[in-house]
Amino acid sequence: MTLREAQPGGAPSTALHTDRYELTMLDAALRDGTAHRRCVFELFGRRLPGGRRFGVVAGTGRLMSLLRDFRFGDDELRFLRDERVVDAETLRFLEGYRFSGTVTGYREGELYFPGSPVLTVEGTFAEAVILETLALSVLNHDSAVATAAARMSIAAGDRPLAEMGSRRAGEQSAVAAARAAYIAGFSATSNLEAGRTWGIPTMGTAAHAWTLLHETEEDAFRAQIATLGTGTTLLIDTYDIAAGVETAVRVGGTSLGGVRIDSGDLPTVAAAVRAQLDSLGATSTRITVTSDLDEHAIAALAASPVDAYGVGTQLVTGSGTPTAGMVYKLVARQDSAGAWVGVAKSSEDKGSRGGRKAAFRTLESGTATSELIAVSDGFEPVDSPAAHPGARALHVRLAERGDIDPAAEGHAGVEAARAHHRLVRGELPVHALGLSRSEPAIPTVYVEAAG
Amino acid sequence: MTLREAQPGGAPSTALHTDRYELTMLDAALRDGTAHRRCVFELFGRRLPGGRRFGVVAGTGRLMSLLRDFRFGDDELRFLRDERVVDAETLRFLEGYRFSGTVTGYREGELYFPGSPVLTVEGTFAEAVILETLALSVLNHDSAVATAAARMSIAAGDRPLAEMGSRRAGEQSAVAAARAAYIAGFSATSNLEAGRTWGIPTMGTAAHAWTLLHETEEDAFRAQIATLGTGTTLLIDTYDIAAGVETAVRVGGTSLGGVRIDSGDLPTVAAAVRAQLDSLGATSTRITVTSDLDEHAIAALAASPVDAYGVGTQLVTGSGTPTAGMVYKLVARQDSAGAWVGVAKSSEDKGSRGGRKAAFRTLESGTATSELIAVSDGFEPVDSPAAHPGARALHVRLAERGDIDPAAEGHAGVEAARAHHRLVRGELPVHALGLSRSEPAIPTVYVEAAG
Known part of the structure; x- marks a missing residue:
């Protein structure tokens, strides 16, 4: 031997x-x-x-x-x-x-x-x-x-948290981070290797590149819905958020699954997007926010009409620790x-x-x-x-x-x-x-x- | 196929x-x-x-x-x-x-x-x-x-820097960190996998466990020198630093390679250890310090009689970034x-x-x-x-x-x-x-x- x-x-x-x-x-x-x-x-x-x-x-x-x-x-x-x-x-x-x-x-x-x-x-x-x-x-x-994840999970209460920080951690540590976050209360990860290795649910729909690849935002939304169905989540902040929401509901209908916001002052933007969605009749369309969140930002959104959080950098870097x-x-x-x-x-x-x-x-x-x-x-x-x-x-x-x-x-x-x-x-x-x-x-x- | x-x-x-x-x-x-x-x-x-x-x-x-x-x-x-x-x-x-x-x-x-x-x-x-x-x-x-390492390297000037942070980073990121530090001016790493995979010089002699394993500090120093020779570096702060220095020179002689200090207020301790080494005739014995260093602590030691630095946590975590x-x-x-x-x-x-x-x-x-x-x-x-x-x-x-x-x-x-x-x-x-x-x-x- x-x-x-x-x-x-x-x-x-x-x-x-x-x-x-x-x-x-x-x-x-x-x-x-x-x-x-x-x-x-x-x-x-x-x-x-x-x-x-x-x-x-x-x-x-x-x-x-x-x-x-x-x-x-x-x-x-x-x-x-x-x-x-x-x-x-x-x-x-x-x-x-x-x-x-x-x-x-x-x-x-x-x-x-x-x-x-x-x-x-x-x-x-x-x-x-x-x-x-x-x-x-x-x-x-x-x-x-895991300690950072638990704090975020406490701040989020019943709203689901997704781990999206792979790009801000070494490629192997990213997989371990997704695992640790799931143990401490996150419900999913964007990292496919973490899905394969550890059985963690994976999630994700589209980046800004998807919208930029197409001649118009509408083309991009139509193509995404053609593949993923109206239950999908559309990223609406590539150009103008209000126009993005209008297009999203026009293309996806009032049963559109969700919209994602990745920039701006989130409490302000989330409230405006919720009001616009409701006014368009898309009252069940969910809002996911994903921009530079940590446990404090999540806590500050407790009263905002947010349905889910995606957390990246601050999660995988232990939120300062x-x-x-x-x-x-x-x-x-x-x-x-x-x-x-x-x-x-x-x-x-x-x-x-x-x-x-x-x-x-x-x-x-x-x-x-x-x-x-x-x-x-x-x-x-x-x-x-x-x-x-x-x-x-x-x-x-x-x-x-x-x-x-x-x-x-x-x-x-x-x-x-x-x-x-x-x-x-x-x-x-x-x-x-x-x-x-x-x-x-x-x-x-x-x-x-x-x- | x-x-x-x-x-x-x-x-x-x-x-x-x-x-x-x-x-x-x-x-x-x-x-x-x-x-x-x-x-x-x-x-x-x-x-x-x-x-x-x-x-x-x-x-x-x-x-x-x-x-x-x-x-x-x-x-x-x-x-x-x-x-x-x-x-x-x-x-x-x-x-x-x-x-x-x-x-x-x-x-x-x-x-x-x-x-x-x-x-x-x-x-x-x-x-x-x-x-x-x-x-x-x-x-x-x-x-x-690498960016943190370059800042530390600037602060250290001509004094050599060793990367010792593997224990404070994911096990694979630790290897990548040793590599990045070497590229940005560090001269060695404690991480053996980084030595094998990337050809980076490796270093290290003994931890506090070595001293604690033995009945006396003197036993530990004698055993280390028997294996590694008098050119080795002895860790002198397990019990009492002044006693540790005295024992180190008594056991290793005035041609002892070096001593390592891993605790205490480093400018104060380094000055005292240098004076004691000189008074014992060990004027060429080098002092390595390794306790919670970052680029600012290294800069603050510029006027201290320190010959080499070992950097761990702050290096592998990007010194705050x-x-x-x-x-x-x-x-x-x-x-x-x-x-x-x-x-x-x-x-x-x-x-x-x-x-x-x-x-x-x-x-x-x-x-x-x-x-x-x-x-x-x-x-x-x-x-x-x-x-x-x-x-x-x-x-x-x-x-x-x-x-x-x-x-x-x-x-x-x-x-x-x-x-x-x-x-x-x-x-x-x-x-x-x-x-x-x-x-x-x-x-x-x-x-x-x-x-």
Whole structure:
């Protein structure tokens, strides 16, 4: 069996989505024997950047699939050898590398707060340290987008939101962003790859180029309706909006599905378009707006006659917070005698809290009241749910001794995350729904593990 | 030959990195016959977001490679059929799709300004309209990062900059970000995949986890030096910085390569560490700083005894401007009689300028004075360089009748872009080098094409 065949399905290896220092540490650790010490690494955020009142965990399902492809094949090994990143012994270790540890973490779609142990990786130092970059890349990006999406979803209320930001994000991040937005409450995406890969509903009708391609706006509208039917949405702002609306209803009739507005002062324009549509008898024609929206602009349109929102740039860039800023830290390890010790760095501005953790959401009458984190300085025991009656245990097992639970993966994982997010967002206290910069909606409370 | 075999080298198709409305428009255009009208689409930015004084084009080489893989194979066609995105005739068109048009554009690494026609795609409406999302995703992301990187590079002067932000960007965007940063003046990256894929030098030694894995900081330093030699860089801020420096020099000797500081008030800490290193005789030991740097923090360290910078979050997120915000617009097309006409939408806040364009950078004594854009309302002629003596023509041919020029691709393309960027950055007027929000450094001047 060649190394290439060792990669199931021929999926590209994700193993070099790694910062060089992880392999340098591995190299040195194999030499001094510390590589085989069992360790607990924890992925968490020190704070909620951007004055967010809560965060939304996203990316877990993607990460678990990418972890399956974290294998060092011929190409990866050749690169590491040619670049002299590691020595021959380390190359042999990487050749046989399979993650054999345990991963626990928050369900995808779950809320998180400062200090929440969103992901916990337990294994040898060697196998766990090299996952830092991949785990952070996925969770930091996807959670930042999901958090922004949840805020937009709150602002939009019952009106549907479509994700249309692919053009303002790297081509692969765009697909992940569509997925994160759907988990956090969006109902569709313009991105076809997100439709194929993750089963997300796709939408879209026409751009300004469609109108400009034709001699007249009327020609363009007629041609679109000929293909898509009168239920379609016509883009009416290429030339003059009032003329566009008049033409749209003349061509599409009073049962025209919708019109889209992509420019101008939206509250003013939406009101004028609604009045014009109604005066023309097109009272059921829906208005979609899509111009530079963020959660604040959406909130400002709450009283406007808008039926649906399309959100692009601000969604995929996290609405001012493009990364969740989470970190991946060693929090516990075995010492030379095999005993567990909690460890933490003590930098003033970037300190961390050592020890293995269990996490619970305490609730009163169905409303979240705190993020309860039970810390164990040694390794076992950590608190079981029984220790905190009425609280919800936040960790689920994602991989056990290297065996990845497929529940978080694929289309089913996305739908489960979306459903879970809807559920837990309903537990937020009312003040969590505000959009201005503020403190986290619930306090993070640390307790010593009761065992 | 199956469709899958039609994909050379088995590279994954990029064809669904597309917004649904592009295929909806194609579907309607094939039906009404406008699909075969020849068109010119232009990719440009209306402004430089974030108060940037110049932009840096990046992503061109990546885009041309991705364009090679823009093919609709069995899987893509099945998805489009199952989702009823397009009809059977359109599926047949997509099955045979090969871009057969012409692409001209700015060299990768070139500067750009508001209105610069960074990329021009000429072909039938059908073949050109469906490239919108892919082209924008790549160029908007990569150019935003390159522009931030250039500002950081200006702030750093002769001191080297390393890109270390992979963990704060989606896992694939991280690789593209490392590439964009290298083009715009960074000297290395921590990202191993960027090393393999693009030939960028990689760097990195150890994280705090390395120190925490060991019983003492001294154990960790000794083990690192045993593997990497005394030329290595030791991370000294896990516990107490002064103690860390003392231990580092005791273990590594006065010829220790370097120390890294990742926390604290960097000007204060760097000065103290330099004084301590000098007092211990380690006068050639270099200081690298890596904590939350952006171009402003780097500039503020200009007088500090810092030898190298590592930049993460702010680099990969475009330092407050995570997307370049460029758009892809139809600017000229044939009419039903085959005559060329310039077209433009007229929205007040998002108007565009119709007509095919040629672009020139005018220079006086080697310093850029304007972005000269010659507009032709018809199709031919556009200005040749001879029409503007002393100015540099900014467009190069990237693909001719579907045949992609490989010059921009691969490792060689990256090195060429880096060299070109260095050259053209040297032409910027002095006031372009300021970091505060301002107007574009040179004006964009439109002239009618002289023919």
